[in-house]
Amino acid sequence: MTLFILKRLLIAFFVCLAVSAISFALMFLSGDxxxxxxxxxxxxxxxxxxxxxxxxxxxxxVQYADWVWSAxxxxxxxxxxxxxxxxxxxxxxxxxxxxxxxxxxxxxxIVAVPLGIAAxxxxxxxxDRLALILAVTGQAIPSFWLGLMAIVVFGAWxxxxxxxxxxxxxxxxxxxIVLSYYALPAMMRITRSGMIDVLASDYVRAAYAKGLPAHRxxxxxxxRNAVLPxxxxxxxxxxxxxxxxxxxxxxxxxxxxxxxxxxxxxxSDLPVVQAIxxxxxxxxxxxxxxxxxxxxxxxxxxxGGSI
Amino acid sequence: xxxxxxxxxxxxxxxRILTNSGVSIGGGVLILFVLxxxxxxLLAPHDPFAQDLTRRLLPPFWHDRSVSEHLLGTDxxxxxxxxxxxxxxxxxxxxGLGVIMVAGAIGVTLGLLAGYFGGRxxxxxxxxxATRLSLPIVLVALAAVAVGGASLRTLIIxxxxxxxxxxxxxxxxATQSLRSQEFIVGLRAIGxxxxxxxxxxxxxxxxxxxxxxxxxxxxxxxxxxxxxxxxGLGVRPPTPSWGLMIAEGRDNILFDxxxxxxxxxxxxxxxxxxxxxxxxxxDITGPKRK
Numbered sequence: 196m197t198l199f200i201l202k203r204l205l206i207a208f209f210v211c212l213a214v215s216a217i218s219f220a221l222m223f224l225s226g227d228x229x230x231x232x233x234x235x236x237x238x239x240x241x242x243x244x245x246x247x248x249x250x251x252x253x254x255x256x257v258q259y260a261d262w263v264w265s266a267x268x269x270x271x272x273x274x275x276x277x278x279x280x281x282x283x284x285x286x287x288x289x290x291x292x293x294x295x296x297x298x299x300x301x302x303x304x305i306v307a308v309p310l311g312i313a314a315x316x317x318x319x320x321x322x323d324r325l326a327l328i329l330a331v332t333g334q335a336i337p338s339f340w341l342g343l344m345a346i347v348v349f350g351a352w353x354x355x356x357x358x359x360x361x362x363x364x365x366x367x368x369x370x371x372i373v374l375s376y377y378a379l380p381a382m383m384r385i386t387r388s389g390m391i392d393v394l395a396s397d398y399v400r401a402a403y404a405k406g407l408p409a410h411r412x413x414x415x416x417x418x419r420n421a422v423l424p425x426x427x428x429x430x431x432x433x434x435x436x437x438x439x440x441x442x443x444x445x446x447x448x449x450x451x452x453x454x455x456x457x458x459x460x461x462x463s464d465l466p467v468v469q470a471i472x473x474x475x476x477x478x479x480x481x482x483x484x485x486x487x488x489x490x491x492x493x494x495x496x497x498x499g500g501s502i
Numbered sequence: 503x504x505x506x507x508x509x510x511x512x513x514x515x516x517x518r519i520l521t522n523s524g525v526s527i528g529g530g531v532l533i534l535f536v537l538x539x540x541x542x543x544l545l546a547p548h549d550p551f552a553q554d555l556t557r558r559l560l561p562p563f564w565h566d567r568s569v570s571e572h573l574l575g576t577d578x579x580x581x582x583x584x585x586x587x588x589x590x591x592x593x594x595x596x597x598g599l600g601v602i603m604v605a606g607a608i609g610v611t612l613g614l615l616a617g618y619f620g621g622r623x624x625x626x627x628x629x630x631x632a633t634r635l636s637l638p639i640v641l642v643a644l645a646a647v648a649v650g651g652a653s654l655r656t657l658i659i660x661x662x663x664x665x666x667x668x669x670x671x672x673x674x675x676a677t678q679s680l681r682s683q684e685f686i687v688g689l690r691a692i693g694x695x696x697x698x699x700x701x702x703x704x705x706x707x708x709x710x711x712x713x714x715x716x717x718x719x720x721x722x723x724x725x726x727x728x729x730x731x732x733x734g735l736g737v738r739p740p741t742p743s744w745g746l747m748i749a750e751g752r753d754n755i756l757f758d759x760x761x762x763x764x765x766x767x768x769x770x771x772x773x774x775x776x777x778x779x780x781x782x783x784x785d786i787t788g789p790k791r792k
Contacts, residue, residue, distance in 0.1 A: 213633040214633060334777055335777055337732075337769055339729055344759075351756050442733065453641075460645060461648075471641065
């Protein structure tokens with residue numbers, strides 16, 4: 196078990212390294228950052244001075260190491276646009292994104308798991324068909340469009356919810372629904388297929404045969420095994436929700452990290468974009484690594500396999 | 503339809519295709535979209551780029567103020583909406599096809615190498631896949647397009663470089679199961695070269711598996727293109743992309759909601775058709791239903 200965890204952590208470490216190199220490279224693919232900071236009115240001398248002041252004249256590997264070292268200490272450099280530390284700007288915005296992501300994730304999970312179980316109990320039954328329709332449409336509707344239509348219908352026509360902003364908690368209702376609808380299909384499907392496999396297995400039949408009531412068989416015995424693929428998927432989905440909220444935040448005008456990334460891109464404030472890409476990637480790596488370890492704890496069979 | 507049902511096909515695969523409702527309905531709708539894209543210059547009643555500022559924001563035909571000349575109304579620059587919607591199919595399907603070719607080439611090659619050689623090669627490629635999966639694609643794609651300059655070619659290359667993961671994962675698994683089969687072992691024994699085994703023997707044996715990934719990934723590409731265009735860093739104006747049209751209609755969302763309702767509905771319908779087709783194909787070609 197310890198060996199397995201160490202192995203997973205080692206892989207995660209290398210992935211983090213690669214991801215940090217990619218987000219760092221972004222700054223340099225976009226041309227000379229010194230000229231970008233000097234602005235359109237900047238002279239060549241200004242750019243040269245900036246190059247020295249920001250350390251852009253050093254070898255690129257030194258700059259990368261320096262950037263990673265600072266990032267590890269929570270220092271992502273200065274925003275070119277606001278001229279204040281990137282970490283401060285992100286700190287002000289990350290709360291909205293995390294709230295939105297985690298609440299949407301919880302809602303999706305609370306709906307998807309019971310629905311998947313109910314669908315698996317009677318394949319091709321009424322609930323299964325309704326769940327299938329929900330899943331198929333959920334995968335086909337672009338979330339930004341669903342958000343806009345929801346604003347038109349529930350915000351403007353009926354006036355049930357505020358159409359933008361998060362001053363009141365009601366502002367979160369539509370974004371949460373739209374975002375969780377996006378995450379729902381995959382989680383519902385994997386619960387359903389996992390449950391169908393498990394319900395057909397011998398040990399579930401044995402549990403029924405010894406006279407256990409259905410709810411104890413399902414929640415106590417079957418779900419424990421059916422949940423294994425769900426754990427990995429849930430980690431992936433949570434990561435996708437947090438990074439996918441960039442679209443939702445701009446639709447609902449929420450001041451989260453995703454909208455910040457988008458606005459920073461439009462004003463070429465690359466240090467902010469870099470930091471957000473790095474943060475979201477690291478979060479994803481952490482989540483999936485954690486899910487693998489949890490899975491190995493739940494199921495000893497997984498510990499022996501490679502990767 | 504009548505021609506199809508008149509004679510039951512003797513080919514068992516073809517029969518299964520025609521009796522699977524997902525494949526036939528999804529495929530039928532998909533063919534309509536392809537025809538719409540290919541015949542766009544013939545079908546569109548107006549030039550999709552022609553502006554007429556005296557006829558801005560005309561409503562569609564079910565509205566009182568509508569003009570019969572513009573069946574689905576006009577946008578904020580007075581361009582015929584129906585024509586723009588028809589030409590939008592070209593962008594969605596064109597980008598979808600282009601990205602799939604880039605992504606498929608990368609993903610299939612990586613998957614073949616990882617699955618065939620195993621060991622260190624497999625470990626390294628799995629590491630690349632893990633790295634790719636941990637990147638937030640919408641944000642990285644936006645950043646790459648912003649950095650690389652927004653042209654249709656850049657957009658296709660950037661998305662292709664990001665969306666190959668499913669190809670790699672599926673090809674890797676399929677290659678692993680084919681690698682130890684007798685005909686491959688035999689080919690190795692008679693000294694066939696590795697590229698020959700990989701691309702001429704293993705690859706043709708997983709055509710149907712890859713076809714399923716192609717269709718399901720096309721749906722992803724179409725949705726991502728729409729999202730990027732919606733955020734203003736995908737297809738550039740005045741090109742009629744459905745995602746971009748939704749973004750342009752956003753300012754008039756409260757008074758002219760059809761400006762976003764129409765392109766969005768087409769987007770949903772197309773993605774739905776592609777997904778139905780892909781899911782159905784997976785059921786037909788897959789070794790067992792899951």
